[in-house]
Amino acid sequence: MSVPSVPGPTAFPALAVTVPATSANLGPGFDALGLAWDLVDEVRLEVADEFAVSVTGEGAGRVPEGRRHLVIATLLSGLADLGSPVPDGIRLSAVNRIPHGRGLGSSAAAVVTGLMAAWTWARPGRSVDERWLLRRARAAEGHLDNAAPALLGGLTLVVPGEDRVVRLPLDERLMGLAFIPDGAVATRAARGALPPTVPHPDASASVACAALLVHALQHSPQDLLAGTQDWLHQPYRAPLMPASAALLDRLRNAGHAAVISGAGPTVVVLGTPADLSGLDEALGFRLRRLRPAGGARVEFAPAHRG
Numbered sequence: 001m002s003v004p005s006v007p008g009p010t011a012f013p014a015l016a017v018t019v020p021a022t023s024a025n026l027g028p029g030f031d032a033l034g035l036a037w038d039l040v041d042e043v044r045l046e047v048a049d050e051f052a053v054s055v056t057g058e059g060a061g062r063v064p065e066g067r068r069h070l071v072i073a074t075l076l077s078g079l080a081d082l083g084s085p086v087p088d089g090i091r092l093s094a095v096n097r098i099p100h101g102r103g104l105g106s107s108a109a110a111v112v113t114g115l116m117a118a119w120t121w122a123r124p125g126r127s128v129d130e131r132w133l134l135r136r137a138r139a140a141e142g143h144l145d146n147a148a149p150a151l152l153g154g155l156t157l158v159v160p161g162e163d164r165v166v167r168l169p170l171d172e173r174l175m176g177l178a179f180i181p182d183g184a185v186a187t188r189a190a191r192g193a194l195p196p197t198v199p200h201p202d203a204s205a206s207v208a209c210a211a212l213l214v215h216a217l218q219h220s221p222q223d224l225l226a227g228t229q230d231w232l233h234q235p236y237r238a239p240l241m242p243a244s245a246a247l248l249d250r251l252r253n254a255g256h257a258a259v260i261s262g263a264g265p266t267v268v269v270l271g272t273p274a275d276l277s278g279l280d281e282a283l284g285f286r287l288r289r290l291r292p293a294g295g296a297r298v299e300f301a302p303a304h305r306g
Helices: 070-081 106-122 130-141 147-152 187-192 200-218 221-227 234-240 242-253
Strands: 015-024 033-047 052-057 090-096 155-158 165-168 175-181 257-260 267-271 285-290 297-300
Touching (some): 015 147, 033 070, 033 106, 070 130, 106 297, 130 147, 147 165, 155 200, 175 242, 200 221, 242 257
Parallel strands (some): 052 090
Antiparallel strands (some): 033 155, 155 165, 175 267
16 A cells, blocks of 8 residues: 655745545545545645634635634644744645535545645655544544545545545446435434434344445445445434435435445445436535546745735
């Protein structure tokens, strides 16, 4: 497994960071499986006299500004953890395409962006230390099922109890179709809806489906419907997202491998182009076709003028 490389040295150069959207869980792979999609946020960072934030696209006018912006806050904490000097100010300009609060990994993308930038400034010319970044991402996010594919791209499996990730191959035909609702669901609320224990038969069945899901994603798309059955989290979260739960049931009853993306409420259908043909936007949902994507990238950016 390889991690992203970062540019060579210059103290605090202007950076352009791109990070993909992600779908965690994918049904039964709760807190373990994640998949990166070709829906990316683009963030430009450079040292300035003050902390300034400019955002277009998703979250514009609603995200915190200055030091409280998640990318900047994560960048500053990462620099401190690495023992690096901290700039007096940072100018952030972002084009956000990942919807916020919809289960597509927007907060993980922000965290990975900040950590990648921190490493680039603090350790110029050196490839990212995967263990460091995953440890810091877990501290910020509480879990790695979104941060891991955002960093590495493709399909990832988080090793239980460790800040370690395995990148898995994907069937080249695989794509996704996202039904994105207007309303958001807070991850904290979705976590709070889960019971402390689940029945043993449900856990056993989910383990079997998760194993089948990995096989289906790698080699056998025809098994995606059976492999995406879940008893661990989606049924308990359904009351928080009734429209998404109803759409999920309707799609699955029609034979489509639909799942709740992450904590929801976005519904993603997995399959080949033939599997997804003919599916139309549902009332109250935006439709977005997705393809698996690579992970986070950092590049030098031209100095700001004006």
